[in-house]
Amino acid sequence: MDDLLTEFIAETREMLEALGGVVVAWEATPSDRARLDEIFRFVHTVKGNCGFFDLPRLEKLSHAAEDVLAEVRAGDRVADPALVSAVLAVIDRIGELVQALETGDAVASEDDELLILALSQSAEEKEAAATAGAAGTVDSRKSIRSIRLSVDLLDRMMSGVSDMVLARNELSRRLRGAHNDLGVENAFERLSSCIAEMRDAITRTRMQRMDSLFVMLPRMVRDISAELGKSVALEIDGGDVELDREMIEMIRDPLTHIVRNAIDHGIEGATERTAADKPASGTLRVSARQSGNQILIEIVDDGRGIDGDKLVKKAIASGVLSAEQAERLSSHHRTALIFEAGLSTAKEVTAISGRGVGMDVVRANIERIGGVVDVESKPGQGVRLTLRVPLTLTIIPALTVSIGGQNYAIPRSATEEIVRARNSTVRIESIGGSRVAAIRDRRIPLVSLAEVLGIEHECPIEEQTMIVLKPAGGDDYALAVDAVHDHEELVVKPAAPVVMAAGLYAGTTLADDGSPILLLDPSGIAEAAEVVLDQNELDKLAPPAPRVEHREEGVAALLFRTFAGEKRAVALTLVERIEEVLSDTVKFSGGRLRIAIGESILPLEGCGDSVPEGQLRILRLSDGNSEIAYGFAEVIDLVTLGNELCPAASPGEVGGVSLIDGEQVEVLDSYWLFGQYAEGADLGRALVCALPADDPWMRNILRPLIEAAGYRTVSIGDPNAEGADLHFASAEADPPSDIAGTIIKLRARPEPSGANDDSIYRYDRAGLLTALSVHAGQKRA
């Protein structure tokens, strides 16, 4: 059923309940004025409400009762017992009808007339009514499908859910640290989703449709335009948009005022309109829509618009503005002067508006609930007023930032982007004494949060992070903070008035660790920083020149900190990857520190003699052929090395020293590193050695040695063995007969069998390798 109808039913039923005792009392003392008034008010309200719905029976009944009671109040009739009964019967019938509305039952309608007749004066009619049978009553009360709830109770529930969200966040934080079993994780997930659902459900209890505001508009527009002799067509859109109940109540008055103003001062009379080539009937369009976590309510009229210049004149005349200030105002800001107190350019002060105390109150009221009012106008064409109100006061996605060691939160809805001041697309300029950030192709004012908050601060602006803020309804600006930490959904509660008085904060919240955090108000900060630089002015300036870096010619390098705490740099092109490995993959073996990664073993440098426990961060450096792992403590930044490199005194790991940001930084010598540590140099096409397939020693012991030396091995008899460069044979065995190519004979005994023995002792490593390399050299030559 329609929400509004449900409201009406609930309200009427409530009134009836309240009226119960009064009715009885009035019956006893019909001359009691107070009771009479109460009953009158009831039927009057019912009659009034009926106007919005199509409920002819209710309207007739209540209207009739109202008339009669009005006569009694005026003294034109006496409330005799007959009248009292008749009125009470009507009230009962109203109750039955309302009940029936909800349950959908039918109520016999013939009686209505009789009841109304009974109210009338003439005796005959009363006779007729008295003889009529008693009206049938609807018996069983079906279950009530809605209840009235005190807002306090709803607030308690909302508060409880918010606390649950906080507790859940804290639990989440603790669970993150510990290693949990799957059961705990699953249970926590279930808990989280239950809480999320509950939060949604509770939030919905506070939501109400915009219709409850819009419903009064048609009547109001009709009345006012009739009074002023104007013709206004009303268009309404978006009544189904939902808003927090309290917010709706806070918007009620401002909306009313704006509509009144529009009809009174905005829309012109018919003759004036036709003279201006407009349709004789003015149009007023009120619409609501959701945009992100805001609701936008627009009131647009096609009247005469706001004359910015006239406003400025009035402002100067009444001392609100000085002439120079007025000069600097953009047309947008001039129109916005309507929000200044005491400025009304209405020629007459009517009972409806014109006293000049309206729009400033409208703005104050909207701002009080965290919303913004904006106005746009073209003289002669009309006015568009936009109200932006937050969707819900309570749970807001926010960013946590820190400045001077303190954490604060910024609503995500106002955040456009985050850039680091060091980013090459960002430039910080100074224009007329104020700082401006040039980001890519536009300029916006730069505000230092530290300055606005008045706190001691060491981080230079170039090191900071800038958050581009777009406060609702205001101009963009960049806020410089020390660091941006996290983004999360924060439960925001309103801050005490004495905190709000500072004008910088939108509320308070609790961090995961339970400490309080202030939510910053982007508009308030802009105001405090006196962000007066007009966007128009900034745009007029030449587009920011691309950052000229004479360092662009230089070599890109990675700046990092070694375990010894020193800053070093390595050419970025050498860095294949940065990995984190476990220190137990590192071993001192084969004469040096090596690390096992995946399938490979890499030499490990940068660690000195000892490897730190636990996790180890390494750079994987590659010269295209081989790789070296270089351990380090932390990455600092990406830098560009100038061409000026002071060479090191002697060859070694450090090739030279470069000046980076005024500091001396050692630069790794890649030539030396790879020259020292690279292994298994590619010999071009590796030599292929054929080994006897049936000789276990050759297969198990010789083959690995040969392969480690960088040669390929195949087994004799293998088709690939055809083109082998080298053949190995055992001196004891019969020499293979059909082999072209060189044969290296290996003997099992250390001493040669004779002077002619050209075999090599199988365990004569040096001899073997020499023979291999000789052949390799011959091969290549």
Add this chain to the structure above:
Amino acid sequence: MHELLLIVTIAGQRVAIPAADVESVVELEALIPVPKAAAHVAGLAALRSRVLTVIDCTASLELPSGGSDRFKQAIIVEADGYPYALLVESVEDVVEVEMDVRPVRTSLKGGWRRVARGMIDVSGDLLLLVDTAALLAGPAAQAA
């Protein structure tokens, strides 16, 4: 008519506060600052999922503060739906007294005048009965 009063010490003075105004007595832990707020706002503190606005009574009384860091004992009061913590030097006891509030005869210095509701006899001592709302509002309230 008998009422309960809480006897506390603020700015070196023993004073009486209607116990009905006081929710609880707590020891506050970390305080976070509220930059640019009025001088008597010492900061914010968290207590069981509630954010309390902490008021430095000495500053509210426009008296030179002796370093408020030392005193982390506070009494929790509520005003207009917002919870506040009033920093006090010590909390004594709750006493039940005859609410015979006498006007203040002596001349009070600075902010004391603003927060005084009167004098009251507590076990033979004449103590100042303090208005918590005035303490919360702080000195700026007068300028408005």
